[in-house]
Amino acid sequence: MDxxxxxxxxxxxxxxxxxLTDIASVSGEEGPLADALERALRRxxxxxxxxxxxxxxxxxxxxxxxxxxxxxxxDTVPHADNFPSHFDSERxxxxxxxxxxxxxxxxxxxxxxxxxxxxxxxxxYVFYECEEVNVERNGLFLLAKESPELLDGxxxxxxxxxxxxVEGGCQGTLRASITxxxxxxxTARSWMGKNAIHxxxxxxxxxRGWTPRKPMVDGLEYHEGLNAVAISGGVAGNVVPDxxxxxxxxxxxxDRSGEEAEAYIRELFSGWEVALLDVAxxxxxxxxxxxxxxxxAAVGGTPRAKLGWTDVARFAExxxxxxxxxxGLPEVAHxxxxxxxxxxxxxxxxxxxxxxxxT
Amino acid sequence: MDxxxxxxxxxxxxxxxxxLTDIASVSGEEGPLADALERALRRxxxxxxxxxxxxxxxxxxxxxxxxxxxxxxxDTVPHADNFPSHFDSERxxxxxxxxxxxxxxxxxxxxxxxxxxxxxxxxxYVFYECEEVNVERNGLFLLAKESPELLDGxxxxxxxxxxxxVEGGCQGTLRASITxxxxxxxTARSWMGKNAIHxxxxxxxxxRGWTPRKPMVDGLEYHEGLNAVAISGGVAGNVVPDxxxxxxxxxxxxDRSGEEAEAYIRELFSGWEVALLDVAxxxxxxxxxxxxxxxxAAVGGTPRAKLGWTDVARFAExxxxxxxxxxGLPEVAHxxxxxxxxxxxxxxxxxxxxxxxxT
Numbered sequence: 001m002d003x004x005x006x007x008x009x010x011x012x013x014x015x016x017x018x019x020l021t022d023i024a025s026v027s028g029e030e031g032p033l034a035d036a037l038e039r040a041l042r043r044x045x046x047x048x049x050x051x052x053x054x055x056x057x058x059x060x061x062x063x064x065x066x067x068x069x070x071x072x073x074x075d076t077v078p079h080a081d082n083f084p085s086h087f088d089s090e091r092x093x094x095x096x097x098x099x100x101x102x103x104x105x106x107x108x109x110x111x112x113x114x115x116x117x118x119x120x121x122x123x124x125y126v127f128y129e130c131e132e133v134n135v136e137r138n139g140l141f142l143l144a145k146e147s148p149e150l151l152d153g154x155x156x157x158x159x160x161x162x163x164x165x166v167e168g169g170c171q172g173t174l175r176a177s178i179t180x181x182x183x184x185x186x187t188a189r190s191w192m193g194k195n196a197i198h199x200x201x202x203x204x205x206x207x208r209g210w211t212p213r214k215p216m217v218d219g220l221e222y223h224e225g226l227n228a229v230a231i232s233g234g235v236a237g238n239v240v241p242d243x244x245x246x247x248x249x250x251x252x253x254x255d256r257s258g259e260e261a262e263a264y265i266r267e268l269f270s271g272w273e274v275a276l277l278d279v280a281x282x283x284x285x286x287x288x289x290x291x292x293x294x295x296x297a298a299v300g301g302t303p304r305a306k307l308g309w310t311d312v313a314r315f316a317e318x319x320x321x322x323x324x325x326x327x328g329l330p331e332v333a334h335x336x337x338x339x340x341x342x343x344x345x346x347x348x349x350x351x352x353x354x355x356x357x358x359t
Numbered sequence: 360m361d362x363x364x365x366x367x368x369x370x371x372x373x374x375x376x377x378x379l380t381d382i383a384s385v386s387g388e389e390g391p392l393a394d395a396l397e398r399a400l401r402r403x404x405x406x407x408x409x410x411x412x413x414x415x416x417x418x419x420x421x422x423x424x425x426x427x428x429x430x431x432x433x434d435t436v437p438h439a440d441n442f443p444s445h446f447d448s449e450r451x452x453x454x455x456x457x458x459x460x461x462x463x464x465x466x467x468x469x470x471x472x473x474x475x476x477x478x479x480x481x482x483x484y485v486f487y488e489c490e491e492v493n494v495e496r497n498g499l500f501l502l503a504k505e506s507p508e509l510l511d512g513x514x515x516x517x518x519x520x521x522x523x524x525v526e527g528g529c530q531g532t533l534r535a536s537i538t539x540x541x542x543x544x545x546t547a548r549s550w551m552g553k554n555a556i557h558x559x560x561x562x563x564x565x566x567r568g569w570t571p572r573k574p575m576v577d578g579l580e581y582h583e584g585l586n587a588v589a590i591s592g593g594v595a596g597n598v599v600p601d602x603x604x605x606x607x608x609x610x611x612x613x614d615r616s617g618e619e620a621e622a623y624i625r626e627l628f629s630g631w632e633v634a635l636l637d638v639a640x641x642x643x644x645x646x647x648x649x650x651x652x653x654x655x656a657a658v659g660g661t662p663r664a665k666l667g668w669t670d671v672a673r674f675a676e677x678x679x680x681x682x683x684x685x686x687g688l689p690e691v692a693h694x695x696x697x698x699x700x701x702x703x704x705x706x707x708x709x710x711x712x713x714x715x716x717x718t
Contacts, residue, residue: 171547173546173547173597175596186667187532187584187586187588187608187610188530188532188584188610188666188667188668189582189584189666189667190584190585190586190610191571191582191584195566195586195587197563197566197586197587197588197589197590197605198563198566198567198586198587199567200563200590201560201563201564201566201567204556204557204559204560204563205560205564207554207556207557207560208557208558208560212550223548223550225546225547225548225549225550226549227546227549227554227556227557227599228554228556228557228592228593228600229546229556229593229594229595229596229597229598229599229600230556230592230593230596230600231556231559231590231591231592231593231603232590232591232593233587233589233590234587234588234589234590234591234606235588236588237534237588237589237606237608237636238532238588238608239588240586240588241587241588241589244590246556247593247596249546249596249597251546251547251549277596307547307548308545308547308548309547
């Protein structure tokens with residue numbers, strides 16, 4: 001690994017995406033890429049740069065009345081024989097780990113950071129580590145906890161892969177365990193006991209019969225989900241089991257708070273012992289707020305609801321409306337065949353530039 | 360451990376049970392007890408003794424037209440602060456690990472072996488190791504495989520704890536896994552996949568709705584059982600799982616062969632992939648066969664069906680009718696509070712003696 005690798009921010013978007021992809025940065029190993037980014041950003045006189053672990057924050061300080069945040073993570077999932085990157089023969093597609101999720105988005109951030117010395121709004125560029133792993137290591141989470149003032153702004157754009165469509169807000173996610181109890185017995189006299197696995201069938205029936213809510217929130221339609229993600233039970237091959245645990249994952253629309261989601265699940269499974277494992281509230285799209293509306297109008301297209309949970313929820317927690325908008329393709333993220341189309345990289349940069357240069 | 364410990368076969372049944380109990384013989388550690396048994400048996404001139412590991416076979420050789428087998432295992436489950444044994448103040452009860460399961464039965468075997476120099480039938484006494492652990496170590500299984508001629512006979516009695524009631528035959532046991540498949544998806548878009556755990560609810564519904572057969576076999580009523588003994592499924596907390604495996608244990612009456620039991624389970628769960636894990640056929644009670652009928656008449660009482668699987672099935676496989684009949688209490692077997700009543704030890708010996716001495 002060449003720690004003195006230099007990034008040329010004058011490369012076009014697709015070329016810069018390839019250069020970023022070819023500096024390996026699996027979660028936890030972002031050091032070399034963060035070093036390269038730091039050197040490149042510190043060369044730009046219109047930006048104030050600070051580093052926090054392998055997370056970088058670069059800010060204009062023009063005294064504008066409005067400040068927006070453009071954020072993206074610099075880590076990738078582990079390689080799967082898809083490193084380094086390669087273009088197809090027509091250069092319409094770049095394949096490799098992290099191209100869509102989300103080195104292409106980072107390239108757009110960098111191109112804007114390098115070229116917009118006098119944007120119409122103050123801009124904060126955040127390049128953060130460890131998005132693909134557990135939350136305690138997430139660079140944006142750590143920054144929000146330790147230096148929330150660096151994330152100040154009236155609006156935020158997360159350059160996660162959305163296929164070039166504005167995806168507003170995000171759904172929340174909750175996990176809970178449902179414990180079904182019975183009574184042990186020898187299977188040769190099973191009527192002396194009560195089979196907890198058989199009883200758990202009633203929990204699965206509720207899940208099978210559940211109809212998802214699809215509420216409209218701030219003009220976007222969400223689509224909830226409720227799934228068993230694990231089940232376990234059993235004592236021995238000749239014992240009627242006295243316990244069966246079903247773990248469920250509830251993806252809830254952002255018109256519900258985390259507390260409301262928990263109460264809903266407890267009510268739905270009120271016949272059993274329910275334990276909350278974790279909950280992360282979603283984020284309302286807030287596209288009707290002035291800065292968000294200006295953004296949506298500038299980039300065009302028809303916004304849709306973000307169904308997965310993303311770091312926009314961290315901005316929501318700080319009271320900052322946020323959307324997902326990036327050139328990558330969400331459906332190929334985390335696959336061995338990950339790739340990004342090159343044209344949308346250029347298009348996304350153009351649209352964001354138009355938004356930040358409009359007078 | 361005193362390897363030269365001597366067993367006095369002139370002790371009465373309860374005293375001999377206590378002496379046997381106080382030679383620890385957890386499965387796999389039967390050596391000292393087998394040594395003591397071997398010394399005691401070899402002193403009896405009317406018996407031919409052979410040893411196979413820690414399993415002992417002692418046979419009369421009187422040239423009778425009929426030969427019966429009295430068999431019992433000499434191992435116990437691990438101690439649970441219940442060693443050595445102790446009598447209650449009235450000597451009506453002996454407490455300790457293995458008293459009911461089945462040192463009391465072994466004491467009866469030994470008392471008969473020592474005192475019946477000229478029984479009305481030839482008798483084979485089998486004292487075998489490792490009944491409480493997996494089948495590959497079971498002394499009776501090994502003997503049946505390596506020297507089946509030593510188990511020859513027209514009838515066998517297993518002195519397992521039955522509370523002094525004749526328990527005929529035994530039910531078979533079969534384990535199978537039922538694999539339910541689905542399709543993975545991110546839980547934020549769960550409708551793109553198919554949740555295998557939810558689908559497994561249909562398997563559990565069959566189990567919950569199942570009505571046990573209670574067939575009469577050779578005059579005894581059996582009672583089947585079908586239970587999930589394990590369930591597992593789940594990929595990750597945010598993934599719709601594509602597989603769920605339910606393991607079932609079918610306890611089937613001895614009017615069904617192992618093949619029939621397997622076919623029944625495959626038919627019942629024909630919508631899914633069924634894999635047979637293991638099957639052990641049961642044993643018909645055969646109480647109408649002449650030697651068994653003579654036994655039942657001699658010991659008296661009303662025979663009932665054995666619902667659990669026991670080693671009588673090994674005799675059945677050799678074509679030998681077999682019953683369970685012993686002084687221990689099955690309901691306290693394997694418990695920390697295990698005990699045996701002393702009166703039934705004496706009674707069982709008297710009844711077996713009457714059967715083997717009748718002219």
